[in-house]
Amino acid sequence: MTEPAPLLEVKSIRKTFPGVLALADVTFDLRAGEVHSLVGENGAGKSTLLSIMNGLISPDSGEIRIGGETVVLSDPTVALGKRLALVHQELVLCPNLSVAENIFLGREPAARAGSNRRATLIGMAQDLLDEIHVTLDPTRPVGELSLNEQQIVEICRALASRPNILVFDEPTASLNDDQVAHLLAIIRKLKANGLGIVYVSHRLGEVLDISDRVTVLRDGHVVGTRDIGGLTEAALVSMMVGREHKPGQTAFRERQHGDTALEARAIGKADVFDDVSLDVRAGEIVGIAGLLGCQREAVVRAIFGATAIDSGEIRVRGKPVHMRSPRDAIEAGIGFMPADRKGEGLVLPMNVGDNLGLTILRRLGRLGMLRRRQRNVLGTEVVRKLAVKASGLSQTVSQLSGGNQQKIVIGKWILRGGDIVIAEDPTRGVDVGAKFEIWRTIQGLAEQGKAVILLTTELQEMMDACDRILVMSRGRVTGHFHRRDFSAEAIAHCFVT
Amino acid sequence: MTTMEDKVADRGAPSRTFDMVRQAGSGDLSRLAVLVVLVVLGQIITPAFLSLGNVHVILMAVAAIGIMAYGMTLVVITGEIDLSVAGIAILSCVVGGLLIPTGSAVLVIGATLATGLLVGLLNGVLVAAIGIPSLIATLGMLGISRALANIASGGQALYPEPIAAYLWLGRGAVAGVPVPVLLLAILGVAAILLTRYSTFGRALYATGGNVRAAALSGINTVAVRTVVFMISGVCAALAGILECARLSYINPAGLEGMELSVLAVTVLGGAALAGGSGSITGTLVAAVIIGIVNNLLNQMGVSIYLQQVVTAAVILAVVLPGMWRRGIVK
Numbered sequence: 001m002t003e004p005a006p007l008l009e010v011k012s013i014r015k016t017f018p019g020v021l022a023l024a025d026v027t028f029d030l031r032a033g034e035v036h037s038l039v040g041e042n043g044a045g046k047s048t049l050l051s052i053m054n055g056l057i058s059p060d061s062g063e064i065r066i067g068g069e070t071v072v073l074s075d076p077t078v079a080l081g082k083r084l085a086l087v088h089q090e091l092v093l094c095p096n097l098s099v100a101e102n103i104f105l106g107r108e109p110a111a112r113a114g115s116n117r118r119a120t121l122i123g124m125a126q127d128l129l130d131e132i133h134v135t136l137d138p139t140r141p142v143g144e145l146s147l148n149e150q151q152i153v154e155i156c157r158a159l160a161s162r163p164n165i166l167v168f169d170e171p172t173a174s175l176n177d178d179q180v181a182h183l184l185a186i187i188r189k190l191k192a193n194g195l196g197i198v199y200v201s202h203r204l205g206e207v208l209d210i211s212d213r214v215t216v217l218r219d220g221h222v223v224g225t226r227d228i229g230g231l232t233e234a235a236l237v238s239m240m241v242g243r244e245h246k247p248g249q250t251a252f253r254e255r256q257h258g259d260t261a262l263e264a265r266a267i268g269k270a271d272v273f274d275d276v277s278l279d280v281r282a283g284e285i286v287g288i289a290g291l292l293g294c295q296r297e298a299v300v301r302a303i304f305g306a307t308a309i310d311s312g313e314i315r316v317r318g319k320p321v322h323m324r325s326p327r328d329a330i331e332a333g334i335g336f337m338p339a340d341r342k343g344e345g346l347v348l349p350m351n352v353g354d355n356l357g358l359t360i361l362r363r364l365g366r367l368g369m370l371r372r373r374q375r376n377v378l379g380t381e382v383v384r385k386l387a388v389k390a391s392g393l394s395q396t397v398s399q400l401s402g403g404n405q406q407k408i409v410i411g412k413w414i415l416r417g418g419d420i421v422i423a424e425d426p427t428r429g430v431d432v433g434a435k436f437e438i439w440r441t442i443q444g445l446a447e448q449g450k451a452v453i454l455l456t457t458e459l460q461e462m463m464d465a466c467d468r469i470l471v472m473s474r475g476r477v478t479g480h481f482h483r484r485d486f487s488a489e490a491i492a493h494c495f496v497t
Numbered sequence: 498m499t500t501m502e503d504k505v506a507d508r509g510a511p512s513r514t515f516d517m518v519r520q521a522g523s524g525d526l527s528r529l530a531v532l533v534v535l536v537v538l539g540q541i542i543t544p545a546f547l548s549l550g551n552v553h554v555i556l557m558a559v560a561a562i563g564i565m566a567y568g569m570t571l572v573v574i575t576g577e578i579d580l581s582v583a584g585i586a587i588l589s590c591v592v593g594g595l596l597i598p599t600g601s602a603v604l605v606i607g608a609t610l611a612t613g614l615l616v617g618l619l620n621g622v623l624v625a626a627i628g629i630p631s632l633i634a635t636l637g638m639l640g641i642s643r644a645l646a647n648i649a650s651g652g653q654a655l656y657p658e659p660i661a662a663y664l665w666l667g668r669g670a671v672a673g674v675p676v677p678v679l680l681l682a683i684l685g686v687a688a689i690l691l692t693r694y695s696t697f698g699r700a701l702y703a704t705g706g707n708v709r710a711a712a713l714s715g716i717n718t719v720a721v722r723t724v725v726f727m728i729s730g731v732c733a734a735l736a737g738i739l740e741c742a743r744l745s746y747i748n749p750a751g752l753e754g755m756e757l758s759v760l761a762v763t764v765l766g767g768a769a770l771a772g773g774s775g776s777i778t779g780t781l782v783a784a785v786i787i788g789i790v791n792n793l794l795n796q797m798g799v800s801i802y803l804q805q806v807v808t809a810a811v812i813l814a815v816v817l818p819g820m821w822r823r824g825i826v827k
Binding site: 144302306314325326327330336343344345346347348349350354357358359361364365368369370372412416 | 553585657694695698699700702703706707709710711712713714715716717773774
């Protein structure tokens with residue numbers, strides 16, 4: 001009995017970028033009706049492999065076969081023609097067009113004489129939505145949809161090309177647990193319909209949950225391809241990082257707490273948040289937990305002076321400070337690491353050294369001239385301390401992986417040296433190895449006596465790192481927990497009160 | 498596994514030099530190549546091409562546009578645009594011109610430059626503090642300043658003859674070098690220092706590269722953008738003086754459409770309108786390229802209309818390869 005040819009075969013793909021070996025001899029295959037996950041740390045080569053499979057870049061050598069036939073994917077439309085579609089990680093939708101219009105954007109069905117084009121579109125969109133058992137009004141503008149509803153539109157967009165192979169690139173990065181469960185149910189449905197699915201995610205739990213096979217990449221090499229049976233998260237992690245990784249490594253360490261460094265007294269902003277009080281002592285990590293819409297992001301932005309407060313008072317080391325702009329906050333010793341690295345944390349076209357120097361420009365100046373050597377000395381030290389993988393201070397930050405970009409964001413504030421740090425989702429979209437290093441760094445900051453306010457989407461991470469956790473819901477503080485009282489149930493209960 | 502951080506520590510002088518070449522940008526190199534080709538071509542076509550006299554003629558012709566383009570380059574690096582430069586130049590010269598009867602060079606020149614600074618400040622406030630898109634704000638300022646120039650002068654030309662220092666700025670020479678060319682060079686060096694080697698320069702590129710990230714890093718992005726509009730205003734006023742002094746009269750309807758030529762030089766110089774990139778050296782080379790093309794066409798007796806076509810074609814020819822490399826066009 002001969003097995004049918006796999007849907008997709010990637011054979012001995014090699015790709016180099018100037019100075020970097022991105023993929024070395026990568027082989028990978030996908031069968032009909034299976035979910036095959038690709039995992040690896042940032043920089044392991046996943047993105048490069050996906051780009052090659054999607055025709056965005058061409059490999060230096062190697063071969064891609066689709067349905068047993070060798071293909072040259074010179075651009076994404078060729079890949080689409082071979083029935084291979086990609087569900088983008090970043091949502092690329094037009095917010096003012098309807099669900100149906102977005103799904104068929106760029107490939108509107110030709111209007112037949114006498115038919116209503118709009119009705120046809122809506123009908124076809126409805127068919128696609130029914131196919132994956134999703135209830136969503138195809139006439140709604142996409143701008144009104146939640147993130148995971150937008151994700152569903154992206155999936156339908158990919159399905160509209162009737163693919164045999166569907167590639168998911170980090171589809172769950174910004175979804176909550178319920179939404180993830182919903183997405184995985186859709187993927188199971190697609191799989192049952194006989195599609196082959198390539199699934200890329202940093203969340204190993206869902207990878208184990210959804211996959212039939214997993215291929216692990218590390219530094220451009222395939223570490224191995226495993227059937228899912230008997231595979232554990234720990235085993236995957238050790239394959240990814242090439243060393244034993246115990247969850248206990250980021251275990252909480254007792255720290256000395258000093259005086260109150262930062263205090264917000266009943267601060268409020270009309271229609272956003274109200275009567276929020278919090279305090280952080282030196283050496284303490286205080287988390288603010290809450291669901292999307294709880295406005296904790298607005299609270300920390302107000303503390304950092306990026307938005308104004310209408311009522312209440314912010315005190316730094318006991319003294320009231322009026323924050324008119326981030327500069328006032330920085331002057332008072334506060335640093336802010338925003339969750340959106342590319343949008344708010346980094347100047348992407350600038351290089352590593354320039355980005356690191358941004359928070360200390362005045363200190364680096366002599367008669368207005370930049371003391372470049374001084375900056376290079378300081379920058380090199382931080383890059384070394386945080387183990388940033390970069391070719392040098394002159395490498396453009398947009399070329400770095402997510403974890404290394406995050407390290408640059410952290411490095412900016414280490415250089416600035418303030419004693420209060422606000423870290424917003426510092427490990428978002430970061431691979432396991434870098435995640436561990438980033439947690440160590442943040443705990444290290446607290447151990448040095450800095451006061452840290454922490455926001456993360458994963459409650460467990462927050463419980464691992466914090467001394468205290470404040471819970472917010474709809475702009476108000478609904479709970480306050482000391483470390484000894486941490487319990488996921490009790491905290492989650494406050495999410496909705 | 499060797500991490501690349503090791504290389505960071507090993508960086509020595511040679512690689513720093515290499516960095517500077519690279520920072521100058523591959524785009525700058527392609528512009529330099531075009532410049533060299535044009536010079537060779539010029540020498541073949543007219544043997545006197547590289548004579549000191551002709552070099553001065555070429556540079557004189559682009560001094561005003563080049564100085565305006567310095568200011569425009571700074572504005573464009575921050576991601577904004579200044580369409581009011583020609584209007585500012587004319588209004589400033591008219592305001593200064595109204596003081597000609599005082600006979601004081603300091604007053605006339607001072608008022609001209611101060612007007613440029615002030616209108617630039619107004620642009621900066623409209624754009625950076627109030628948040629009006631610069632395309633609209635400066636387009637409005639172009640109209641307003643041209644209208645004000647006409648109102649203030651009553652539509653009549655003003656004559657700066659009595660002010661010797663004024664004329665000297667446009668026609669004088671120091672050690673054989675025409676003053677406008679000298680100013681083009683001095684201001685070029687100053688602008689290079691500002692963009693490349695000053696802390697303000699870093700704030701400039703950061704503001705243009707990502708204004709949110711720059712503000713959240715503690716950079717006063719409102720001030721940065723206001724200052725570049727002020728610099729652009731002063732550059733425009735100075736360029737206006739050079740032109741009016743060269744022509745010996747201040748024409749309230751003059752410099753028609755010059756903002757677009759300035760913008761063309763800036764873009765030819767490699768500054769992306771999206772902000773975050775651009776260089777003064779690129780802009781200077783671009784201005785010289787335009788100067789040489791016009792000079793050669795003049796010497797060959799090509800009609801002024803055909804000259805415009807050729808100039809535009811040269812701009813496209815130089816800009817396209819860079820855009821192609823950056824993946825902007827296919």
